Amino acid sequence: MDQLNMPLGERSYQILIGFGELDKLGERLRMLNLADRICLVTNTTVGNLYGDRVKSVLADSGYAVSYYELPDGEEYKTLQSAAAIYDFMVETGMERAGGVLALGGGVVGDLAGFVAATYMRGVPLIQVPTSLLAQVDSSVGGKVAVNHPRGKNLIGCFYQPGLVFADLQTLKTLPEREIRAGMAEVIKYGVIWDSTFFDFLELHLERILNLEPDVLMETVSRSCAIKAEIVSVDEREQGLRAILNFGHTIGHALESLTDYQVYRHGEAIAAGMAAAASLAAGRGMLEAADRERLVALLQRARLPVSFSYPTRDLMELLSHDKKVLKGRPRFVLPLRIGRVDVCPGVEDGEIMAALFECSAK
Numbered sequence: 001m002d003q004l005n006m007p008l009g010e011r012s013y014q015i016l017i018g019f020g021e022l023d024k025l026g027e028r029l030r031m032l033n034l035a036d037r038i039c040l041v042t043n044t045t046v047g048n049l050y051g052d053r054v055k056s057v058l059a060d061s062g063y064a065v066s067y068y069e070l071p072d073g074e075e076y077k078t079l080q081s082a083a084a085i086y087d088f089m090v091e092t093g094m095e096r097a098g099g100v101l102a103l104g105g106g107v108v109g110d111l112a113g114f115v116a117a118t119y120m121r122g123v124p125l126i127q128v129p130t131s132l133l134a135q136v137d138s139s140v141g142g143k144v145a146v147n148h149p150r151g152k153n154l155i156g157c158f159y160q161p162g163l164v165f166a167d168l169q170t171l172k173t174l175p176e177r178e179i180r181a182g183m184a185e186v187i188k189y190g191v192i193w194d195s196t197f198f199d200f201l202e203l204h205l206e207r208i209l210n211l212e213p214d215v216l217m218e219t220v221s222r223s224c225a226i227k228a229e230i231v232s233v234d235e236r237e238q239g240l241r242a243i244l245n246f247g248h249t250i251g252h253a254l255e256s257l258t259d260y261q262v263y264r265h266g267e268a269i270a271a272g273m274a275a276a277a278s279l280a281a282g283r284g285m286l287e288a289a290d291r292e293r294l295v296a297l298l299q300r301a302r303l304p305v306s307f308s309y310p311t312r313d314l315m316e317l318l319s320h321d322k323k324v325l326k327g328r329p330r331f332v333l334p335l336r337i338g339r340v341d342v343c344p345g346v347e348d349g350e351i352m353a354a355l356f357e358c359s360a361k
């Protein structure tokens with residue numbers, strides 16, 4: 001397995017990435033010196049596919065496993081679901097040193113992570129991500145949260161896992177649309193940090209989408225290494241970590257405008273990255289050719305790069321975005337492939353021009 005390190009002092013942990021290595025989970029967990037109790041949290045979809053296997057791998061390594069399954073869906077990433085898991089953990093006698101193991105995509109990881117952060121003031125958390133988005137992004141870096149009726153991820157905190165264990169073979173059962181949505185975050189890493197990685201993605205995109213093990217391993221490992229590099233410099237998003245929000249300002253506005261019903265998260269981010277690249281090109285920060293490279297790669301991954309919603313509605317949502325500074329949204333804008341900058345002073349006219357350029361004609 002590829003073994004990466006998230007260097008965060010006493011909160012450091014390993015990110016293990018393999019293909020067909022789920023059976024090694026128990027022995028790897030043993031190295032963490034947890035108590036023998038594990039609360040395995042998953043959802044019905046992932047539970048049906050992998051629940052029994054993970055339970056038996058853990059039991060074979062001597063763990064007593066309590067198993068909690070939620071319904072599938074973002075609408076269950078709530079405080080009510082967290083409360084139901086707390087009840088289950090109390091009833092099944094989970095003690096403090098036992099761990100919570102999140103088996104699933106980003107929804108399960110964020111929710112189970114939030115439970116681990118808060119149950120008895122914090123119990124160990126193990127992330128076993130099974131969607132591409134969770135493997136390259138949400139399981140790494142320690143942001144855990146539940147949604148509030150007034151906003152996504154409004155209730156949350158930073159809480160690092162003790163281990164991330166990703167078996168890429170689990171992606172074989174992931175719907176193709178989810179693979180493509182996860183690729184948006186992968187492409188983002190190339191743009192914000194590593195032009196060589198972007199070149200690699202251009203060269204191998206179809207093989208990656210076909211889940212060929214060698215290129216897939218390289219893709220997930222490099223993505224996690226980039227995220228680890230950024231998070232280890234700025235764990236709590238005081239500065240550098242904000243660059244991970246490339247594409248998210250307009251992406252979030254699109255998700256919110258469509259009530260989270262139209263786009264998978266990665267799809268909205270793809271359209272948001274295309275719009276941010278137009279904005280950067282419009283103010284002369286980015287060569288048009290670099291914008292075209294990004295748009296072409298997103299299109300090859302069959303991700304959206306244009307949209308048709310009233311500019312007024314999008315502008316209204318942008319003015320409410322969490323990242324607003326003095327009434328103006330803060331954009332992460334590319335300077336070239338591999339380098340971005342956080343730009344606070346973007347004028348409304350520039351944003352409207354970029355939205356116009358990305359409107360589906």
Ligand SMILES: NC(=O)c1ccc[n+]([C@@H]2O[C@H](COP(=O)([O-])OP(=O)(O)OC[C@H]3O[C@@H](n4cnc5c(N)ncnc54)[C@H](O)[C@@H]3O)[C@@H](O)[C@H]2O)c1
Nearest residue numbers: 045072105106107108130131133134138143170171173174
């Ligand atoms: N914490 C962070 O840093 C961070 C970063 C990005 C996104 N997120 C959060 O992640 C969530 C989105 O995550 P996601 O895209 O993984 O969505 P998700 O968890 O809803 O998973 C997508 C779908 O794939 C299914 N699935 C997962 N693994 C599977 C597998 N191996 N085989 C078959 N089906 C499988 C799920 O059941 C679900 O239906 C959002 O709530 C978002 O806010 C968090």
